[in-house]
Amino acid sequence: ETGVTQTPRHLVMGMTNKKSLKCEQHLGHNAMYWYKQSAKKPLELMFVYSLEERVENNSVPSRFSPECPNSSHLFLHLHTLQPEDSALYLCASSQTRAVARLTGELFFGEGSRLTVL
């Protein structure tokens, strides 16, 4: 079983739909992250959760709503998205936030490829 699992791998949705991306980590980590990877742009950090508490929100539009019910699961709820939101959404985890800063050892999932029509 891989360390960080993301579902679905591919998602196509209309602008009026509501959907969710799911991330699950089996590594016993305390910090989880959502990143957005758009074509020809650097990875953008969206949200950081530490011990199930959101500790960072990088000016992400409210149409993206994260949820962390426990330290192993992270969701990204999507509603009324725009076509420019089409991207690969990557979930990552680290032992702690401090470890991620010092070692860079983020463990990434394979991503959810989102297409907004």
Add this chain to the structure above:
Amino acid sequence: AQKVTQAQTEISVVEKEDVTLDCVYETRDTTYYLFWYKQPPSGELVFLIRRNSFDEQNEISGRYSWNFQKSTSSFNFTITASQVVDSAVYFCALSEANFGNEKLTFGTGTRLTIIP
């Protein structure tokens, strides 16, 4: 503000050739960390290396080597005797060591294709 520039968008080389991926960074901090990640076609990013700003020694790990030059703010990555399995997108990243700031700033990535 921190910034990472990977000027090479795509590189193709024939198998067994050596290839160097460039990374130039900007930061105002005197203490920082530099990283390289590999993103194979499956999508997940794989951590390759971390280097702190006080350690300018070059590092070699098998066919991989990294050249950190503080004077030119560069942290280049060389693959020797490339193999098809090296085909991936490679990201350089920077983390400043300010308290509470553990954000990694990524470059736009370099897509490396190794031709058999």
